[in-house]
Amino acid sequence: MALHAQQFFDDVLELPLHQYAIVGDALYASPQPNSPLRLRIDFAPTIRHSEYDGLRLRVVHPEQGVLDTAILRFADHGTFARRDNGRDLVPGRDGYAVIRDWHAHSSQPPWHGADGTRLRTAIEQYAHFWFPPPPASRPAARPVAQPAPTTGAWSRTR
Template identity: 55%
Template sequence: MSLYAPEFFAELQPPFAVGAVVGNTYYGSPAADSPVRIRIDFQSTIRHREYDGLRLVVIHPDRGTLDTAYLSFADHQTFARRDAAKGIGPGWDGYARIRDWHENGPPPWKGADLTGLRRAITHYTQIWAPDPAPDHSRPSLPTLPTARPAAGRSR
C-alpha cells in the first residue's frame, strides 16, 4: 500500500510558499525568494514500512544540509484518539505509528490529528525564514534593555 503521501501532505498543509511531493517526500520553500528548501520525509522505525514521525531537513543549494529535526507522532499527539480507541499506549506495538504493510485499504494515517505536527513545522520553518511581520498571537521572548554608558564617562 502506498503511504498516500500527496494526500497526507495536502491535509498537513505545510506552511511553504512553494511545495511539491516527489514519491513519499515533500519539498518546500519557506519563502518565495529563499534559496533554502525544506524536505519532509516519513521517519522509519527499525521495521520495514513502519513510521513513527516526520523528519525535516533544511537544505541549501551551496552548503548542503544545514539542519535536521525529528517530529515524533507520539510527541505531537498525532494518533492519540486512534490509539486511545484501540486501548494501546506507550510501549505497545503500533502505538503512534503508521504502517503501509497492506496492498489495499484506507491510508495508514487515516484519522490522524495533524494540528501538532503542522504547528511544529510552522515554528521550525520560522527559524529559517522568519515572517516579515511579527505574529502577536504567540508569546514573544522578553526584550532586554539596551546598555547605557556610565554617567561621567565619554566614549
Template identity: 55%
Template sequence: MGFFAELQPPFPTGVVVGNTYYATLAADSPLRIRIDFQGTIRDREYGGLRRAVLHPDQGTLDTTVLTFADHQTFARRDAADGIGPGWDGYGRIRDWHESGPPPWIGADLTGLRRAITHYAQIWIPTSAPAPARSKLPSLPSARPSTGRSH
C-alpha cells in the first residue's frame, strides 16, 4: 500500500489488494487498470511494474512492463552505491526483510507516474469536443448549361 500511496496513480478511484493496485480508468468506462510488481528470477525481488488494462467481459486487453531502470526510479540510490547496469541489484527492489524501512525508500517515482499517466490516456475515451472545421469560402454556384461551348 505504501508504494502505491507514494506513486500517486492518476485515477479517480483505486484500491490496493495485497501488492496489486486496481483502478477505474474513467468514471464512465468499463476499463480497469491493474498495476503490480514485475518479479525477477529471485523471490521477492522486483525490477519494475507490470500494468494491464482489463475489461469485465473481454479480460486482459493489454499488458506492458515499466522497468525501474528505464524510468530512473533508483538512479540516485544506485549511483550512491556505485552500481550500474549489469551489477547485482541495479534498478531493483528487494523485499527480503519483514522489518526495517520499505525497500523503495529514495525512489524517484516521477518517470513511472508519467508513463502510467500517458498509458492510461491511450485507453480513456476522450470527451473533448471535436476541433472546429475551417470554413472554406463559398464557391459560386454553377450556372445552368446552355448547351453552347465557348
C-alpha cells in the first residue's frame, strides 16, 4: 500500500511512545512498560476505497480484545488545513481533509503537507487516559515538629 505509514507515523506524528512497531499501515505501541494493554493506531477509512479522513485509535487487551475505539478526524485537528487552503478546498468539497491512496506513482506521499501537531496532542491525551504515568515516588513525609502551645499565652489573647 502506498500510504507510507512508517513515514506518516515517524515524520508527521512523532509520537513519544515507549515502544512501538509499524506493521503494514498500523502502529502498535506499548505505551507503558509491563502493561498488557496495547495501543493500535491506523487510518480511518471513509466510504470510498483507499480514502482516509482520520486515524482510528484502539486500546487492545490480549485476552479481552478491543476495549475502546476513538476516531480522530483530520478536519477536526487541522491536519490538512494548509494544504486544503492552497487548493481552495473547503468543508463539504471532495478531497477536503482526506488522504487518498489512489496515486501510487506520485513522488509525494498522500499525506504531504500534513501538520500533525494537534493530532499528536489528541493522541497523547488519549494515551494518557488509558496509560497514565506511574505515580512519582516521593520520599516519606516526616512529621513537622510543632511547638507545644503554652496555656498562659492562650489565655492572655482571649
